[in-house]
Amino acid sequence: MLPNKAQAARRLFLQRLGVFSAATALPALLSSTVDAQSSTKGVSSAQRWGLLIDTSKCASGCDACVRGCHEEHGINSTGNEHTDAQWIRKIDLQNNLSGQKSSLPMMCQHCESAPCVDVCPTGASFKRADGIVLVNKHTCIGCRYCVMACPYKARSFIHEPISDQKSWAPRGQGTVESCTLCVHRIDAEKDQQPACAVACTDEAHSAILFGDLNDPDSDIVKAMANQPASQVRSDLQLNTGVRYVKL
Amino acid sequence: MIDHLRYSTLKPSRLSYFLVLLFCAVFVGIGGYSALTMEHAGHIITGMNNHIVWGLPHVFAVSLIVAASGALNGASLASVFGVSHYKPIARLSVALAMSLLVGGLLVLVLDLGRPDRLIVAMTTYNFRSIFSWNIFLYTGFLVIGAWYLWMMLEKRFNRYTLLAGRIAFAWRIVLTTGTGCIFGFLVGRNALDSALLAPLFVALSLVMGTAVSVLVMIMLDRWRSVLIDKQLLDSLQRLLVWFLLALLYFSVVHHITNLYVSEHHDVERYMLLGGLSLTFWLGHIVIGVLLPLSLLVFRSASVSDCKRLAISSLLGLLGGSALLYVVIIGSQSTPQDLFPGKTVLASTFGDAGFPAYQPSVWEWGLGFGGVALAMLLCLLLLRILPLLPELRASLTASPE
Amino acid sequence: MHPISPIRLLQCLLLLLGLTLGWMSVAGERGPVIPKGKGDRCVADTDFMRRNHMDLIVHQRDETVIRGIRDEPFSLVECVDCHAQRDANNEPIRVDAEGQFCASCHTFVAAKIDCFGCHAAVPDGEDQERADGGHWLPNKQLAAFRPHKAAPLKSSVRSTVSSDHDELSSDASE
Numbered sequence: 155m156l157p158n159k160a161q162a163a164r165r166l167f168l169q170r171l172g173v174f175s176a177a178t179a180l181p182a183l184l185s186s187t188v189d190a191q192s193s194t195k196g197v198s199s200a201q202r203w204g205l206l207i208d209t210s211k212c213a214s215g216c217d218a219c220v221r222g223c224h225e226e227h228g229i230n231s232t233g234n235e236h237t238d239a240q241w242i243r244k245i246d247l248q249n250n251l252s253g254q255k256s257s258l259p260m261m262c263q264h265c266e267s268a269p270c271v272d273v274c275p276t277g278a279s280f281k282r283a284d285g286i287v288l289v290n291k292h293t294c295i296g297c298r299y300c301v302m303a304c305p306y307k308a309r310s311f312i313h314e315p316i317s318d319q320k321s322w323a324p325r326g327q328g329t330v331e332s333c334t335l336c337v338h339r340i341d342a343e344k345d346q347q348p349a350c351a352v353a354c355t356d357e358a359h360s361a362i363l364f365g366d367l368n369d370p371d372s373d374i375v376k377a378m379a380n381q382p383a384s385q386v387r388s389d390l391q392l393n394t395g396v397r398y399v400k401l
Numbered sequence: 402m403i404d405h406l407r408y409s410t411l412k413p414s415r416l417s418y419f420l421v422l423l424f425c426a427v428f429v430g431i432g433g434y435s436a437l438t439m440e441h442a443g444h445i446i447t448g449m450n451n452h453i454v455w456g457l458p459h460v461f462a463v464s465l466i467v468a469a470s471g472a473l474n475g476a477s478l479a480s481v482f483g484v485s486h487y488k489p490i491a492r493l494s495v496a497l498a499m500s501l502l503v504g505g506l507l508v509l510v511l512d513l514g515r516p517d518r519l520i521v522a523m524t525t526y527n528f529r530s531i532f533s534w535n536i537f538l539y540t541g542f543l544v545i546g547a548w549y550l551w552m553m554l555e556k557r558f559n560r561y562t563l564l565a566g567r568i569a570f571a572w573r574i575v576l577t578t579g580t581g582c583i584f585g586f587l588v589g590r591n592a593l594d595s596a597l598l599a600p601l602f603v604a605l606s607l608v609m610g611t612a613v614s615v616l617v618m619i620m621l622d623r624w625r626s627v628l629i630d631k632q633l634l635d636s637l638q639r640l641l642v643w644f645l646l647a648l649l650y651f652s653v654v655h656h657i658t659n660l661y662v663s664e665h666h667d668v669e670r671y672m673l674l675g676g677l678s679l680t681f682w683l684g685h686i687v688i689g690v691l692l693p694l695s696l697l698v699f700r701s702a703s704v705s706d707c708k709r710l711a712i713s714s715l716l717g718l719l720g721g722s723a724l725l726y727v728v729i730i731g732s733q734s735t736p737q738d739l740f741p742g743k744t745v746l747a748s749t750f751g752d753a754g755f756p757a758y759q760p761s762v763w764e765w766g767l768g769f770g771g772v773a774l775a776m777l778l779c780l781l782l783l784r785i786l787p788l789l790p791e792l793r794a795s796l797t798a799s800p801e
Numbered sequence: 802m803h804p805i806s807p808i809r810l811l812q813c814l815l816l817l818l819g820l821t822l823g824w825m826s827v828a829g830e831r832g833p834v835i836p837k838g839k840g841d842r843c844v845a846d847t848d849f850m851r852r853n854h855m856d857l858i859v860h861q862r863d864e865t866v867i868r869g870i871r872d873e874p875f876s877l878v879e880c881v882d883c884h885a886q887r888d889a890n891n892e893p894i895r896v897d898a899e900g901q902f903c904a905s906c907h908t909f910v911a912a913k914i915d916c917f918g919c920h921a922a923v924p925d926g927e928d929q930e931r932a933d934g935g936h937w938l939p940n941k942q943l944a945a946f947r948p949h950k951a952a953p954l955k956s957s958v959r960s961t962v963s964s965d966h967d968e969l970s971s972d973a974s975e
Contacts, residue, residue: 246747277527302589326918
């Protein structure tokens, strides 16, 4: 039998050990229940959706992705490109040194640390758990700070009343909007592709690949392993969800 | 010490008082009508588009907000720095600061895409957003201003004036820094991506606030047939010189920084040599800084102190607004450079340059409406509260 | 007794006139005439829907926009699907058009609808028959809605829930 003092010390040690292990186990326990909940319903951070755009397959003069996007979301041109919504645009580039020409679509890059999310005063500009950056138009007050903050000029302010919206793509005057990565398609069914990617494939270019950046077995991650993909304005270190091959 | 100062409300005495009132009311009406029209038809009726998303209303709003912070100078000098000849204008200076801020905020709010959702902005916050901080800075400024004014008005609370003045002084520096940071922390915009905008805005606020205070003070003293304290006039002239020099200093440093960083060259070229060069050189540099500086430094004997100060202040205000125009519009006027080392051959949405911004009549209407509202509010405060010193007449009794 | 001052008399007369005019303006009205939706019933009891549709929609809106849950019965698209009428040419009529399902009530109570500036006010695609009005929401699910962040059901509302839905009534009285 141990002396009283030692016994007391041991008891204290065991007590503390118990408290410590409970304290460390509790958050893990909690987070596992939260994960379990979110995996059954709604988006989860287990996925991170993204696009891989192969500029070598993208044809100059082809705007199938832009048309596909506009059709999907009911974006009708008013004839004024400066005030119309521009979710996705085509840019033709030429390398200043080599003279090599390339073409690519530019849209919301779904940044991990999105400047638009940082600056939004009401939190209307937000990032979903699966990495898609959206505007919650119910709380957007139309201050346009996110348009100022976006390095990619991917956001548009709606300058005039809109009619004939699609039921899955609500859009309206006085709020800001941008590419949603066709969130309504992704949520609705498994293995759905965004409209731009579908349009590109239909045109037989297949320059836009959509997939889960968190899934090592997905086509997009495999493709990125084969050839280096880069981010536009990688200097800003925003960890974009849209990557470009042969930029 | 001028502890025996007695204050009274503004008594309507001159026809010009009513004319100014009417003039302001008309412009407030025009501003309200412009705002309603803009909300109904959408921003399509303004000159703004998806390249220039912040237009003339922002220039007006930021001018007013920046001037509001600077207008507090009089009170700060009197209570915080104990300069006794500023004491007579301390109350006026706080009332003016609050009025200008309300005017500026109203322009900002009415230029929102959904002004009807202001309640959302006041109830949901994203604390990573400098905009959110500014909502607190602005409302806080109004609360502190009201408290400060109260402490000055109520004799038994006068001992708290110093405390209120110190808090207000600190708050206004933070407020202008915050306003500068709204623009300064935009990494995607080459013209703005610089913390130098914060001190630049502080210097600008000192110039514009002093200028507005001077003009209002001179107008009021005309109405009341009072001569302005010679000491005060002298001090204000010297102050304005220092403020203008500070503004010029930060402006020069900001542009030198941009000229040094090669990725900022395009936007610098646009501001200094391109579409906005006239606004920059003539508006900001010549009218806004050099002209008033030379007026105030080489004091010509043929012009009275009062007139010289009034003209320099007017020029300073115009130049300050011109600088804000260059900062706000200029920063959006050149394409964002997404592909270094590459030339944009074609883009379906102007990555290779886009048309200049032309503000519409509705934007001017809204902007001037805000200025008029600030004026009207200030006159209202002066009319109902004893903010103007009665003794200034005897202080400067010598007839001209 | 002191005499009544003419001013006071005038005030009384004016008040009487105001009350009469006010009463006359509402006396003729029988309340809004609401077009019937598809099927036999809505996703929940009519009484419940009348009082709580806005909370249900707001709740569903946050679920959809933020958590991506789109297959729930309280979505605005479902509302429009069932409640949009068709004109003589079988073209759908906007639910916020004069006299239509949303507008009739909202005009009567002078409450602005903020939905259809952005949302489609007519259904997509072909007209589909709906025998049962879509999902019927089990009362258990309604009860589950209550503790969530959206506005709680008011006690006055609970008591008016019709007695043939006992489960809901008992939930409400807990």
